[in-house]
């Protein structure tokens with residue numbers, strides 16, 4: 425039987441990079457990384473780049489940028505998935521976001537376009553704290569964040585990628601939607617406390633009003649469309665709608681989801697939060 429060829433969009437990012445590595449470890453080498461830096465390049469903002477990347481592909485992992493929550497996501501996902509189907513892609517696994525109305529529209533578009541599909545809906549990733557937007561404030565020792573009351577069930581990108589790999593390889597996950605969360609609810613303050621304790625860093629935690637946070641980001645020249653997304657994520661997605669845990673990771677993987685403290689201990693071992701050394705004279 426011909427081995428399927430898998431395209432991994434976001435293949436250099438938090439989940440995609442892990443998915444690619446795990447497929448390779450499983451001996452599946454017939455993969456293509458979707459990235460602006462690969463040959464052929466793949467760019468969500470350049471539809472002309474899609475056909476070459478999709479040609480010869482059987483299965484696609486869709487990790488959209490910047491986020492399925494943006495108002496234009498449905499039209500981009502519709503164009504991408506219909507081209508993929510026309511070019512012979514049979515199976516699509518979509519990384520979706522919990523509690524995002526636009527993401528639900530994109531899920532429906534994938535379900536219509538694909539002969540086989542799985543939906544993997546995730547809550548906020550642990551890895552935002554060591555590979556994403558929260559790394560710099562942690563290293564600066566001053567974590568300023570909108571004053572969100574509601575806790576979030578932060579999920580580990582290793583768990584998400586393990587589930588995605590199962591969905592890509594095993595047809596028993598076809599037609600299934602999984603809601604992935606970590607095993608516990610944590611506020612940002614509690615997450616930062618754990619990181620400070622695990623890493624030995626002093627991190628001042630300062631919740632501020634959303635408007636002040638936006639003003640601060642604007643002063644750092646963060647573009648307006650990113651400001652819109654950040655406000656949406658902090659005010660809507662984190663309004664309490666996702667403040668519950670599921671056991672879908674355990675259902676798919678047959679093991680417990682990783683805790684935030686396991687994540688923090690592993691991130692410390694990688695050295696990314698290592699306290700900066702005081703230069704010796």
Ligand SMILES: NC(=O)c1ccc[n+]([C@@H]2O[C@H](COP(=O)([O-])OP(=O)(O)OC[C@H]3O[C@@H](n4cnc5c(N)ncnc54)[C@H](OP(=O)(O)O)[C@@H]3O)[C@@H](O)[C@H]2O)c1
Pocket residue numbers: 433434435436437438439440458459460461466467468469487488489490491492493519520521522546547548549552556
């Ligand atoms: N982060 C979270 O907490 C979270 C939670 C739930 C769902 N999600 C969803 O997960 C997805 C990715 O999340 P993330 O923001 O954490 O990023 P990420 O996985 O770290 O993604 C970065 C990846 O996106 C690629 N990329 C960036 N801009 C691109 C473009 N214009 N065209 C093609 N590829 C592009 C990058 O590739 P190159 O730079 O190599 O081109 C890189 O591989 C998003 O759809 C998001 O909604 C995220």
